Amino acid sequence: MRVQRLLTKSGSSIPTDEVDLSLIEPLINKYKGKKGNLIPLLQGVQAIYGYIPRSAFERLSDETGLKLSDMYGVATFYAQFRLSPVGKHIIKVCHGTACHVQGADSISMALKEALKVNDGETTPDKLFTLETVACLGCCSLAPVMMIDEETYGKLTGSSAVKIVKEIKIKETQVKGD
Amino acid sequence: MAETKVIVGLGSCGIAAGANKVYNKLKALKEADNLDFELTKTSCIGMCFREPLVEVVDENGSMIYGDVDEAKAIEIIQQHVLGHNPIKEYVVKTDLFSTPDQSYFEGQVKIALRNCGYIDPENIHEYEARGGYQALRKIAHESISPEQIIQTIIDSGLRGRGGGGFPTGMKWRFARANQSDEKYIICNADEGDPGAFMDRSLLEGDPHAVIEGMIIGAYAIGATEGVIYCRAEYPLAIKRLNIALAQAREHGYLGKNIMGIQGFNLDIYIKEGAGAFVCGEETALMASIEGKRGMPSKRPPFPAEKGLWQKPSNINNVETFANVPYIVANGAESYNKYGTEKSKGTKVFALTGKIKHGGLVEVPMGTPLRDIIYKLGGGIQNDKKFKAVQLGGPSGGCIPEHLLDIQVDYEQVTATGAIMGSGGMVVMDETTCMVDVARFFLDFTQKESCGKCTFCRIGTKRMLEILTRITEGEGQEGDIEKLEELALQVRESSLCGLGQTAPNPVLTTIKYFRHEYEAHIRDKKCPAHSCKKLLTYEIDPNKCTGCTVCAVKCPVKAIDGERKKVHHINQEICIKCGDCYNNCRFDAITKS
Numbered sequence: 147m148r149v150q151r152l153l154t155k156s157g158s159s160i161p162t163d164e165v166d167l168s169l170i171e172p173l174i175n176k177y178k179g180k181k182g183n184l185i186p187l188l189q190g191v192q193a194i195y196g197y198i199p200r201s202a203f204e205r206l207s208d209e210t211g212l213k214l215s216d217m218y219g220v221a222t223f224y225a226q227f228r229l230s231p232v233g234k235h236i237i238k239v240c241h242g243t244a245c246h247v248q249g250a251d252s253i254s255m256a257l258k259e260a261l262k263v264n265d266g267e268t269t270p271d272k273l274f275t276l277e278t279v280a281c282l283g284c285c286s287l288a289p290v291m292m293i294d295e296e297t298y299g300k301l302t303g304s305s306a307v308k309i310v311k312e313i314k315i316k317e318t319q320v321k322g323d
Numbered sequence: 324m325a326e327t328k329v330i331v332g333l334g335s336c337g338i339a340a341g342a343n344k345v346y347n348k349l350k351a352l353k354e355a356d357n358l359d360f361e362l363t364k365t366s367c368i369g370m371c372f373r374e375p376l377v378e379v380v381d382e383n384g385s386m387i388y389g390d391v392d393e394a395k396a397i398e399i400i401q402q403h404v405l406g407h408n409p410i411k412e413y414v415v416k417t418d419l420f421s422t423p424d425q426s427y428f429e430g431q432v433k434i435a436l437r438n439c440g441y442i443d444p445e446n447i448h449e450y451e452a453r454g455g456y457q458a459l460r461k462i463a464h465e466s467i468s469p470e471q472i473i474q475t476i477i478d479s480g481l482r483g484r485g486g487g488g489f490p491t492g493m494k495w496r497f498a499r500a501n502q503s504d505e506k507y508i509i510c511n512a513d514e515g516d517p518g519a520f521m522d523r524s525l526l527e528g529d530p531h532a533v534i535e536g537m538i539i540g541a542y543a544i545g546a547t548e549g550v551i552y553c554r555a556e557y558p559l560a561i562k563r564l565n566i567a568l569a570q571a572r573e574h575g576y577l578g579k580n581i582m583g584i585q586g587f588n589l590d591i592y593i594k595e596g597a598g599a600f601v602c603g604e605e606t607a608l609m610a611s612i613e614g615k616r617g618m619p620s621k622r623p624p625f626p627a628e629k630g631l632w633q634k635p636s637n638i639n640n641v642e643t644f645a646n647v648p649y650i651v652a653n654g655a656e657s658y659n660k661y662g663t664e665k666s667k668g669t670k671v672f673a674l675t676g677k678i679k680h681g682g683l684v685e686v687p688m689g690t691p692l693r694d695i696i697y698k699l700g701g702g703i704q705n706d707k708k709f710k711a712v713q714l715g716g717p718s719g720g721c722i723p724e725h726l727l728d729i730q731v732d733y734e735q736v737t738a739t740g741a742i743m744g745s746g747g748m749v750v751m752d753e754t755t756c757m758v759d760v761a762r763f764f765l766d767f768t769q770k771e772s773c774g775k776c777t778f779c780r781i782g783t784k785r786m787l788e789i790l791t792r793i794t795e796g797e798g799q800e801g802d803i804e805k806l807e808e809l810a811l812q813v814r815e816s817s818l819c820g821l822g823q824t825a826p827n828p829v830l831t832t833i834k835y836f837r838h839e840y841e842a843h844i845r846d847k848k849c850p851a852h853s854c855k856k857l858l859t860y861e862i863d864p865n866k867c868t869g870c871t872v873c874a875v876k877c878p879v880k881a882i883d884g885e886r887k888k889v890h891h892i893n894q895e896i897c898i899k900c901g902d903c904y905n906n907c908r909f910d911a912i913t914k915s
C-alpha cells in the first residue's frame with residue numbers, strides 16, 4: 147500500500163536538520179491562499195532542499211494555515227516526497243515492465259552491491275541515493291537508469307557500476323584539488 | 324536562403340541515446356564554417372530503436388539517418404549536405420529508395436501522431452503550417468454549435484484512449500447537460516502504465532494538438548477552465564506544454580472570447596503529479612488536483628455531475644484529445660473509415676521488450692497482432708522464440724502465441740483476458756518467466772494500492788506472497804488454486820479499476836502458461852531460466868580457457884581464477900546477473 151512505503155523507507159527517526167527557511171518565503175507568497183496549493187507547496191520545498199525538512203512543514207503550516215496532519219498525510223502518500231535528506235546524486239533505476247524483462251533487477255543488485263546500500267538509501271559519504279522508478283519513457287533503450295538529469299540506456303550490471311564509479315572518482319578528484 | 328534542412332529528433336529517448344551531443348556537434352559545424360543549412364529539432368518520429376535520428380530534407384526529398392553519433396553527423400554534413408551525396412547505408416527511412424527498416428511503417432496510419440517527428444514542438448507556426456488550429460478556426464468561421472461538435476465526435480466512433488474505451492462524444496454530452504457556473508475540462512497525462520510512453524511522446528512531440536483538442540472539448544461541454552495533470556517524471560513534456568500554452572495564449576487560442584466566439588473563455592494550466600499510479604484513476608486524479616491524497620471515490624456521482632471542486636467535469640486521455648482536432652477538421656468519416664465495427668479509428672502503441680524494432684506505432688484498429696509484432700516490430704530480438712505479448716500493463720494480461728492472429732480492437736483483446744489498455748505492448752521471449760511477470764505486476768499494484776479497500780490492500784499482498792514463494796522455489800501444491808480464488812475476491816470487492824483489474828496478469832498467465840507455474844512448484848525449476856533463486860551459473864572446467872573476461876565483467880567480483888587457469892564462480896556472492904554468461908566467448912559458462 148502506498149502509505150507504508152514511506153514509513154519503511156525513512157527509517158526510525160525523522161532528522162531535524164538546520165535549514166535556511168527564508169528560502170521558502172517566495173514559494174509561500176506565491177501559493178498562500180490559493181486552492182489546491184498543498185502539493186505544489188511541498189513540491190517547491192523539495193525542489194529547494196531535496197527533501198521536506200520537518201521545520202519546513204511547521205513553517206508552511208504557520209504561514210498558510212494548512213494543517214500539519216494534512217500535509218504529512220499527503221507527503222507520505224505520494225512516492226515523490228522524501229522526508230530525509232538525499233545524496234548529491236540520485237540514481238533512479240527503471241523498473242518499468244520493459245526494463246524488468248530486460249534485466250533491471252541485475253542492475254539494481256549490482257548497484258546495491260557496489261554502493262552497499264538498499265533501495266531508498268543514501269551512501270554514508272552522502273554522494274549517492276539509490277532509488278527505483280517505473281518507466282522513464284525510454285523503453286527502447288531498456289534497461290535504463292537516470293542519474294540526476296542524465297539517462298543511461300542499454301545497461302548491464304557492470305556498465306552501470308562503471309558509470310557510478312566514474313562519477314565517484316570525479317567527485318573525489320574535485321575534493322582532492 | 325538555406326534550402327537544406329537538418330532536423331534532429333530530440334525526444335526524451337533520443338536525448339537519452341545521445342541526440343543532444345549530435346545536435347550540438349551539428350550546430351558547431353554549422354557555426355564554425357557558416358554553413359548554409361537550417362538546423363532544427365523535432366521529437367519522437369517513432370523509430371526509437373534507431374535513435375539518435377537525424378533527418379535531412381533537400382530538393383530531392385527527405386532522408387532519415389539512424390544510429391547517428393558525432394562521427395556520423397560529420398559525415399552526413401560533408402557528404403550529403405555539402406556534397407549532395409547521401410550516405411544510403413545509414414538511411415533508415417525515405418520515400419526515395421527502399422531501406423531494410425521500411426517495413427516498420429507499412430500499415431501505419433498516423434492520425435494522433437500526425438505531426439510527431441514532423442514539426443518542432445516548440446514552434447506554434449510549424450503546427451499551424453500542418454493544419455494546426457484549423458479545426459478551431461472552422462468552428463468559429465462556420466459557427467458550428469457545441470451540439471454539432473459532440474455529434475461529430477459520436478459519429479466518428481472515437482473511444483477513450485486512456486484504457487476504458489468509453490465513447491468520448493457520449494461523455495461530452497453528459498458533461499454538457501449539467502449546468503454550472505464553473506465547469507472543468509481535464510487532460511489525463513498521468514500515464515501510469517510502467518512500460519508505455521505514447522502520451523509522453525505526444526506531449527513532447529505535438530503539445531498543441533492536445534491543447535487544441537482540449538479547447539474544442541471545452542467549447543463542446545461549456546468548460547470554463549482546463550487542467551492538464553501530468554506525471555512529474557516527464558519534465559520535457561511539462562516544459563514543452565508550458566511553452567505551447569504560452570504561445571496559444573499569445574495567439575488568442577486561449578483567453579477571452581476565443582477566436583471571436585462571444586463568451587467562450589478558457590485558460591488551461593498544468594498540475595504536476597507526485598508519483599502515484601492510482602492518481603491516473605479519474606476520481607483520484609481530481610482529489611490530487613485538489614491537494615488531497617489521491618484516493619478514488621465511489622461513482623456515482625460521476626465527474627460529469629460532480630467532479631473537480633464538486634463542479635461538473637470531463638476528463639479525457641492525452642491521445643483522445645489529440646485525435647479531436649483531426650476529426651473536427653476532416654469530418655467523422657475521415658476517422659471512422661478505419662477500424663472495426665465497434666472500435667473505430669487508429670490506436671497508438673508503444674512497442675517494447677524483446678522486440679527488434681521498439682518504438683511508437685499507430686495502426687488502424689483491427690490490425691492483426693501478428694503484423695504489429697512481426698511486420699512493424701520486425702520480430703524478436705536475437706531471433707529467439709516469441710512467448711507472449713503483454714497488453715494493458717498492470718491491468719492487462721499476457722497473450723500467447725496461438726492467439727497472435729486476433730485483430731487488435733477492444734472486443735478481441737478483452738476476449739483473451741487482457742485489455743487494450745492505454746497502448747503498452749511489451750513483448751516477451753522464451754527467456755522471460757511468466758510467473759515472474761505476474762509477480763512483477765502484483766508487486767507493482769500491491770505497492771500502488773491506495774489502501775482504501777481491504778481486498779485490494781491485503782488480497783494483492785497475499786497474492787504477491789504466493790507468487791514470490793513460487794518464483795523462489797518454495798511453491799506448494801494448491802497455490803495456483805489459492806491464487807485463482809484470491810483473484811476473484813480482489814476483482815469483485817475493489818472499488819476502483821486498480822483493484823478490479825489487478826488480478827488480470829495472474830489470471831492470464833495461469834490460463835495460458837499453467838505449465839510454467841507447475842514446473843516451479845513441482846520440479847522447482849524455472850523453464851525460462853530467469854528466476855534467480857532457481858538458477859545457477861557455473862563454469863565448465865573443460866571449456867574455460869582462463870581468458871579472465873568473465874572475472875572482469877562480473878559486477879560483484881564473484882569470479883576468481885588466474886589468467887590461463889580455470890576460473891570459478893563463488894555461488895555465495897553471485898547475484899545471477901548473467902553478465903559472465905553473455906560475455907564468455909568459449910561457451911564455458913552454463914546456466915541451469
Ligand SMILES: Cc1cc2nc3c(=O)[nH]c(=O)nc-3n(C[C@H](O)[C@H](O)[C@H](O)COP(=O)(O)O)c2cc1C
Binds near residue numbers: 485488511600
Ligand atoms: C488505476 C487506474 C489508473 C489509470 N491511469 C490512467 C492513465 O495513466 N492515463 C489515462 O488516460 N487514464 C488512466 N485511467 C483511466 C481514467 O480513470 C479515465 O478513465 C480516463 O482518463 C478517461 O479518459 P478517456 O475516456 O479519454 O480514456 C486509469 C484508471 C485506473 C483505474
Ligand code: SF4
Binds near residue numbers: 771
Ligand atoms: S481498489 Fe485499491 S486502489 Fe482502488 S480504491 Fe480500492 S484500495 Fe484504492
Ligand code: SF4
Binds near residue numbers: 876898899
Ligand atoms: S552471473 Fe553475474 S554475478 Fe554471477 S558470476 Fe556471472 S557475472 Fe558474476
Ligand code: FES
Binds near residue numbers: 240241280288519
Ligand atoms: S520500462 Fe524502463 S524506460 Fe520504460
Ligand code: FES
Binds near residue numbers: 372
Ligand atoms: S523516436 Fe525518439 S522517442 Fe521515439
